[in-house]
Structures are given as C-alpha cells and as structure tokens.
Amino acid sequence: MYPLCEKILEQSLAIRTNVLPEVKTLIDTVRADYDSVVKYKTNIIEWLKPVIDLSDYHVYPRNGITEGLDWWYNQESRGVYMDKGDYQWITNKGHMYDDAVKYQSLPSSIDGNWKAVSGKILDLAYVGSTKVHKIEHDSEIVFFSLSKGFGVRNIRTGWIFTRKPDQKLEALTHSAKYYNYFAHTVAETIISNFDIDYVYNELSPKQQQVCSEYGFTPSDSVWLALTTDERYSKFIRDKVARLCLAPCF
Numbered sequence: 001m002y003p004l005c006e007k008i009l010e011q012s013l014a015i016r017t018n019v020l021p022e023v024k025t026l027i028d029t030v031r032a033d034y035d036s037v038v039k040y041k042t043n044i045i046e047w048l049k050p051v052i053d054l055s056d057y058h059v060y061p062r063n064g065i066t067e068g069l070d071w072w073y074n075q076e077s078r079g080v081y082m083d084k085g086d087y088q089w090i091t092n093k094g095h096m097y098d099d100a101v102k103y104q105s106l107p108s109s110i111d112g113n114w115k116a117v118s119g120k121i122l123d124l125a126y127v128g129s130t131k132v133h134k135i136e137h138d139s140e141i142v143f144f145s146l147s148k149g150f151g152v153r154n155i156r157t158g159w160i161f162t163r164k165p166d167q168k169l170e171a172l173t174h175s176a177k178y179y180n181y182f183a184h185t186v187a188e189t190i191i192s193n194f195d196i197d198y199v200y201n202e203l204s205p206k207q208q209q210v211c212s213e214y215g216f217t218p219s220d221s222v223w224l225a226l227t228t229d230e231r232y233s234k235f236i237r238d239k240v241a242r243l244c245l246a247p248c249f
Contacts, residue, residue, distance in 0.1 A: 047191040052124070104121065104123070128200075199222060216243065
C-alpha cells in the first residue's frame with residue numbers, strides 16, 4: 001500500500017520532512033523584501049503557548065535551531081552534557097560537575113517522544129509535529145524552529161529564547177534591525193495561518209496506517225516511526241531505530 005516506505009532503507013540518517021501542499025501554497029505568496037528596515041516583531045511566543053509558556057523570555061530570530069545552538073554553545077563557559085543519542089550537533093564538553101548544564105531536545109531527537117524535562121537548555125525541534133503537550137519548565141535558554149514540524153528547513157526559520165537579554169543579539173536584532181527578513185515573513189505567515197498541532201492532525205491517520213502495515217511503533221512525532229527490526233539497524237539512536245516517514249507521505 002505504501003511502496004515509498006521501501007525507500008526508508010535508502011535514506012540518510014537525517015530527518016528531512018515534507019512541506020504540506022497547503023503550506024507550500026501559502027509560502028509561495030510571500031515575496032522577498034530587499035529594502036525595508038523594520039523593527040523586529042514576532043507572534044511566536046503566543047503561538048507556542050499551548051505547549052510552552054515563554055512569556056517572560058527575550059526572543060531573537062535565528063537561521064534555524066542549529067545557528068542558535070552554535071551561538072549558545074560557543075559562548076557557554078560551563079560543562080555541557082546530554083543523554084546518549086540526543087541531537088548529534090551538540091557534544092559533551094568540560095567537567096560534569098555542579099556547574100554543568102544539560103542540553104535536552106524535547107520531544108527527544110532520540111525517538112521523537114515526549115519525556116520529562118531534565119535539561120536547562122531546551123531544543124524544541126519536534127514541537128509542531130505532535131499532539132499538544134504542555135511543558136512545565138524552568139529553562140535558561142530555549143530553541144525552536146519550523147524546520148521539522150512544517151518541513152521548511154531550507155528557509156531556516158528559527159528563534160532563541162533567553163531568560164536574560166543577550167546584549168549582542170539585542171544590538172543586532174533590535175538596534176541594527178539585522179535579521180533574515182524573508183525567513184521571518186515566512187515563519188510569521190505560517191504561524192498566523194496554522195495551529196501548532198496542524199501537521200500532526202493532518203498526518204496522524206497516515207502515520208498510524210503506515211506503522212500498522214509495517215509493524216512499526218508510532219512516535220509521538222508524526223514524522224517518525226520506531227522499530228527494533230535489524231534491517232533498520234543503521235537508524236538506531238540509543239536502543240531503537242528512528243525512521244523518517246516523510247517518503248510515505
């Protein structure tokens with residue numbers, strides 16, 4: 001029924017999700033603005049509220065979560081640690097003593113599933129591809145992007161949320177008004193027209209059908225399936241193989 005699923009074995013280990021047709025049609029209406037100098041303003045904190053309250057945080061646009069992670073990680077003076085199999089862009093560093101800080105992807109990059117909050121640095125890459133799930137947290141820094149949930153990885157939407165103002169980002173974003181105007185407009189257009197669980201609601205029935213047909217376990221993230229089948233061993237993250245279902249959709 002789903003012949004494209006056979007292509008899973010040919011995939012790289014990266015999770016490359018699709019842009020739904022209705023989302024692509026909307027994005028195609030956005031035009032690049034080459035000349036404006038506009039004060040940065042975003043509705044992302046309000047859009048994320050069903051999942052996480054970031055009302056008291058400062059928010060800055062980034063070109064994807066990865067750029068935000070680099071910005072934080074390269075300035076972090078404390079030790080950094082993470083769970084085995086978490087997002088490979090981040091690596092443990094420094095001494096894992098009392099002053100160390102934990103990085104955690106949530107839902108987890110390991111398997112796309114929700115887990116208890118245990119990190120002070122939160123990466124919400126898979127938010128937007130699951131049911132609404134409220135995160136209770138006391139995070140120092142939070143990252144989010146529409147790349148995974150809405151498949152717009154090549155446009156590089158993203159935000160970094162900080163408890164304390166970041167002086168350099170304040171100067172770049174708010175004083176100089178330097179940010180990616182096109183990515184910003186695309187991101188704001190998406191969140192103005194689609195709810196945070198839109199992709200999940202659209203694709204969940206298909207995820208369930210594919211997983212039933214192939215004997216996979218559905219992840220909390222609609223883009224992923226999990227299996228211990230040895231044929232998929234190259235996709236193992238920690239103890240389970242994490243498969244991207246994008247070809248099936």
